[in-house]
Amino acid sequence: MSRVFFTIADTNNEKWANDMICSLKKFHPKEEVILYGQKELDELGYKDINEFFYKSTPFFAKELIKKYDTVIQINADSIVTGNLDHILNDTSYDVGVVLNNNRWDKYTIWDIPLNMYYNCGFVAMRSREFIEHWWQLCNSYHFPQTVFREQGLLNIMCHYGNYKVKCLDDKTHANGLVVKSEWGRLELRDGKLICPALNEYNTSDWEVSIIHVAGGNNPDKMDIFNKFSPEVSNYLKQCIS
Amino acid sequence: MYSTNGVWCASGYATQAKAIAYGLLKAGFPIAHSAFFGLQGAPIEIDGLKIYPQFGDMWGVQAMKAHGEDFKSDVSMSYQDVWPMDHNLVREVKRWIAHVPIDTEPISPAILERLTLAWKIVSISQFGQDMLKKAGFASTLIKCGVDLDLFKKKDKIKCRETFSLPQDEFIFGMVAANKDNPPRKSFQEVLEAFKMFHDNHPKSKLFILTQHMDNPQGFPIKQFSKDIGIENHILFLDPYKVSIHFNLKETSLFYNAIDCLLSPSTSEGFGLPIIEAQACECPVIVQDYSAMPEHVDHGKTGFICKTAYKRYMQILAYWAIPDVKDLYKQMEAVFTTDRSLMGRNARAKMEKEYDMKDKLSQWIDFFSKIETDIYPTPLTK
Numbered sequence: 001m002s003r004v005f006f007t008i009a010d011t012n013n014e015k016w017a018n019d020m021i022c023s024l025k026k027f028h029p030k031e032e033v034i035l036y037g038q039k040e041l042d043e044l045g046y047k048d049i050n051e052f053f054y055k056s057t058p059f060f061a062k063e064l065i066k067k068y069d070t071v072i073q074i075n076a077d078s079i080v081t082g083n084l085d086h087i088l089n090d091t092s093y094d095v096g097v098v099l100n101n102n103r104w105d106k107y108t109i110w111d112i113p114l115n116m117y118y119n120c121g122f123v124a125m126r127s128r129e130f131i132e133h134w135w136q137l138c139n140s141y142h143f144p145q146t147v148f149r150e151q152g153l154l155n156i157m158c159h160y161g162n163y164k165v166k167c168l169d170d171k172t173h174a175n176g177l178v179v180k181s182e183w184g185r186l187e188l189r190d191g192k193l194i195c196p197a198l199n200e201y202n203t204s205d206w207e208v209s210i211i212h213v214a215g216g217n218n219p220d221k222m223d224i225f226n227k228f229s230p231e232v233s234n235y236l237k238q239c240i241s
Numbered sequence: 242m243y244s245t246n247g248v249w250c251a252s253g254y255a256t257q258a259k260a261i262a263y264g265l266l267k268a269g270f271p272i273a274h275s276a277f278f279g280l281q282g283a284p285i286e287i288d289g290l291k292i293y294p295q296f297g298d299m300w301g302v303q304a305m306k307a308h309g310e311d312f313k314s315d316v317s318m319s320y321q322d323v324w325p326m327d328h329n330l331v332r333e334v335k336r337w338i339a340h341v342p343i344d345t346e347p348i349s350p351a352i353l354e355r356l357t358l359a360w361k362i363v364s365i366s367q368f369g370q371d372m373l374k375k376a377g378f379a380s381t382l383i384k385c386g387v388d389l390d391l392f393k394k395k396d397k398i399k400c401r402e403t404f405s406l407p408q409d410e411f412i413f414g415m416v417a418a419n420k421d422n423p424p425r426k427s428f429q430e431v432l433e434a435f436k437m438f439h440d441n442h443p444k445s446k447l448f449i450l451t452q453h454m455d456n457p458q459g460f461p462i463k464q465f466s467k468d469i470g471i472e473n474h475i476l477f478l479d480p481y482k483v484s485i486h487f488n489l490k491e492t493s494l495f496y497n498a499i500d501c502l503l504s505p506s507t508s509e510g511f512g513l514p515i516i517e518a519q520a521c522e523c524p525v526i527v528q529d530y531s532a533m534p535e536h537v538d539h540g541k542t543g544f545i546c547k548t549a550y551k552r553y554m555q556i557l558a559y560w561a562i563p564d565v566k567d568l569y570k571q572m573e574a575v576f577t578t579d580r581s582l583m584g585r586n587a588r589a590k591m592e593k594e595y596d597m598k599d600k601l602s603q604w605i606d607f608f609s610k611i612e613t614d615i616y617p618t619p620l621t622k
Contacts, residue, residue, distance in 0.1 A: 103377060104357060184379035198375070223336075226361040229379050 003088065004068045006034040008056045009076040010041060016222050017076035019240035024080040026239055028088075036060060054149035055138035057123055061131045071131070075121040075212060077222060078176070079239050081193045082209035086173055087124055093166035096124035097158060098210075100151075103181035103201055109152045112159050119177050120151040121212045122168070130163050171204050176212035183211075183227045188235055211236065242309040243272055244301045245320035245340075247279025247292070251487060253513040255279075257365075257385050258320050264601035266290055270608055273312045277301025277321075302330040309335060315615050316360070322510075324351040324556070328358060336360040336615075342510020343369030344531050345558035348376050363607070365511045366532035381607060385511050386597030392493050392520035394588070400498035403491075404448070406476070411445040411576060413438075414499030414523075416492070416514040417506075419451045419459035423552075425507050427528070427563050428460040434568040435503075436469050442576065447503075448476040450495055452484045496521035501575045505546050505568055507560035509533050519543065520591040522584030526571045530561035536595075542587035544571035 005024060009017035014037050021033050036056075046052040052059070057073045064071040070088075074080070087096055100107055100119035108117040125131055137143065137153045146152035158165045169178045179186065179195050186195055186208060195206040215221050225233040246252050248259035258274075265272045266289055273291040278301075280294040291312070297303025301319070309317040318338035319326070331337060339359040343352070343366070353376055356362060362380040364370040370382045401408055413435060417426035435447045454462045454477050466472040478487070496502065502518035505528035509515075515536045518525050525543035527533035530551075537543040549564040575583075 104353075182377040184377045185374045200375075223360065227379055232379075 001070065001091070002068045003070040003072070004032045004034060004064055005072045005074060006036065006060055006064060007074050007076045008036045008041075008053070008060065009038075011038045012217065012219065013076045014038065020074060020076055020078050020080065022241070023239040024074070027080055027083050034064075051143070051149065055135070055143070057120060057150055058131055058135040058138055061123075061125055062128075062135050065125065065128045065131050070124060070126050072124045073120075073122070074210070075214070077213040077215075078121060079211045079236055080209065081211055081236065081239055082207055084175075084209055086209075087168055087175070090166065091126065092164065093124070094127035094130050094163040095158065096126075096166045096168045097154070098122045098176045098212075099167065099169045099178040102178055105177065105180065107148070109147055109155050110159075112155055116159070116167075118151070118155050118158060118167070119212070119214070120148075120154055121176050121214060122210060123154070124168070127163060130157070130161075133157060133161070169206075172207060174202075174206035174208045175210040177214055179206065179208050180212070180214070183224075183232075184229070186228060186232050188231055193232065193235065242275055242293075242305060242312055242314040242317040243320070244275040244277060244305040244308075244317065247276035248274060248290075249287075250279045251484070253385075253511070254320055256489065256513065260386065260388065260597050260601065261320075261604055262290055263288065265604060265608060268601075268605045270605075270612075273308065273314070275301060275304045275308045277304050298327055298330060300325050300327070302326050302334065305337075306330070306334045316611060318363075322352075323355045324349055326355055328355050331355055331358050338363060340365070341369070342366070342532075343372050344508040344510035345554075345556065345560070346372055346531070347558055348372050349556040349558045351556065353378075361611075367535050368532040369510065383600060383603045383607065384595065385513055385516065386600030387513075387516045387520045387591055387595050388489070388597050389520055389592060391489055392496065392517045394522040394584070395494065395497040397497055400494045403494050404476075404478070404498055406448065406498055407444075407446065409444060411442060412448050412476075412499045413445070413501050413503050413572065414448045414450065414495060414518075415503050416450045416495070416517075417504075419453045419456050419462065421458060422460045423507070423560075424460040425560070426460075427505050427507055428462055429465065430505065430563045430565050430568060431503050432462070432465055432469065432471065432475075433565045434572060435474075436471050437565070437569040438572045438576075439471055439474055441573070446474050446476050447471075448495075448499055450478065450483060450487075450492075452480055454480065492517065493521060496523045499523060500580065501526060501543075501572070503568075503572075504528075504533065505563040506531075506533065507552075507562060512536065516591055516595045519584075519587035520595070522581075522588045524575050524578075524580055524583045524587060526568065526575060528561060528563045528568075538586070538590060540574075542583060542590050544574055546571045 007017050061071045097118040100117045101114050106114050168175050182195050193208040197205050245258040246255040248255050275293045284293045293308040305317050316336040317334050318340050320340040338361045340363045364380040364382050365385050370380050373380045439445050466475045496518045502525045504515050508531045511532050515525050529545045534545050539545045547564040547567040548561040551559040551561050
């Protein structure tokens with residue numbers, strides 16, 4: 001079973017992408033990772049593709065799925081903070097997705113419940129049909145009408161399509177924005193990053209495998225270390241070092 | 242850039258900010274002060290501290306940004322309630338440090354919404370830090386401090402003479418702004434409890450240090466006192482004097498003149514009078530809610546009264562209403578206790594946990610770490 005991770009980053013984001021790759025390699029040193037940086041983007045002529053960055057995941061995935069069984073996109077503004085075996089060893093899904101919302105952020109599309117709206121910051125794809133369908137929609141008249149573009153269409157496909165969808169955030173794991181509202185209370189236990197259970201939010205402890213910053217193209221947005229406890233902040237810095 | 246009330250103003254914010262600003266200045270940090278309340282027109286300098294005037298919005302956010310850019314500040318810290326700050330303006334402030342009181346459980350959503358934009362958060366109470374953590378926010382804890390050279394035990398007789406107080410009566414005191422109704426400072430409950438106390442102890446008074454005894458927006462202290470028959474036993478100073486001429490030295494005399502400070506507020510982000518009074522060896526009575534109880538060892542440095550119930554407010558958080566009967570019970574307790582011993586205990590606690598000199602050391606450490614983070618190669622000061 002062949003597998004590849006990929007990420008996309010223009011010049012402004014290449015440093016964060018390299019940090020993300022460094023963190024991924026801490027936990028999965030043998031995984032293949034492709035960075036589509038400024039050079040690759042320029043060679044592709046990305047500026048000639050309308051709203052390229054809002055459809056870039058299926059753009060690259062459709063080529064990679066020809067060579068790999070599993071294609072995983074991670075946003076460059078992420079830090080891998082734990083083992084991803086719970087995702088990599090699971091072959092039951094066509095697409096594995098993560099949640100977008102948390103205690104602060106409440107977005108959705110159509111009538112998808114807030115606690116089931118997915119984020120495009122981490123997408124694990126095993127179905128060529130899914131990826132091609134997604135790409136087709138990103139080039140249709142639906143695309144410009146859809147809030148958050150490829151992400152909105154991802155949600156529509158997952159909730160209204162006929163694909164095997166797995167939400168990778170569950171009772172024991174958190175991968176990305178679902179813990180963004182909890183950064184200040186994350187803690188380390190036995191070398192793992194944990195979001196402790198809280199009645200008001202997560203009723204069981206979560207092992208946090210990915211920290212995703214999100215929030216657009218603000219150049220200062222990765223200055224996040226003050227938002228964690230000193231111990232966790234140091235851990236994150238070790239992950240990207 | 243340090244944005245807060247003008248450091249010469251008569252507010253808890255200003256008292257603390259003055260010590261912090263001048264402490265950092267003395268330690269060699271390049272610091273300027275944006276006084277969003279108390280100065281208009283043009284910048285001034287007082288004892289080496291450059292002070293910028295009010296500019297733009299009334300809560301000082303535009304000023305913090307503009308003056309910060311003028312001063313070329315690396316970080317901007319605000320010391321104020323954050324809920325009224327325009328979050329679109331706050332978003333534009335470079336490395337905003339929110340030095341913030343948290344006074345309710347849960348934290349009001351309006352506060353949380355703004356704190357998501359903070360680069361760093363400094364909590365002034367353990368309660369605040371605990372509430373922030375529960376809400377998902379990391380913070381540094383640096384409690385408020387008290388000037389132990391200024392706030393200390395003085396001759397009670399002379400202090401009572403200063404305010405023309407009777408020497409032979411038991412005097413409770415309050416230091417409380419009267420800005421709202423329902424009153425955050427629990428004026429009604431305090432007056433009701435004092436009535437119960439006074440019925441048992443006719444030689445007693447309640448001395449209220451406030452700028453507005455009958456503020457139309459506040460609690461009608463005088464009228465309510467009259468309605469419950471204790472108006473002749475409520476003492477206050479001339480509002481003009483309190484507003485314009487009352488300084489920290491006189492506040493210290495006030496604590497030394499009274500027998501016990503009553504501070505059972507419905508909520509407190511800190512409650513500076515609680516530690517000022519104890520530094521003067523004056524016992525205190527607070528309520529068991531928000532930041533208040535962490536400053537008092539019940540039965541040892543003062544007393545903590547129970548909450549009757551919690552009222553859900555428009556800020557989408559709770560105020561706690563003190564139990565009048567329990568408040569009265571604690572007032573009887575302070576009357577019968579060895580107040581000299583209690584006062585000494587209180588002073589010892591303040592020396593151990595609230596010395597402003599220790600707090601300044603924490604602030605210097607805090608900013609030294611920030612300086613190292615921003616400039617890993619040492620700057621020449």
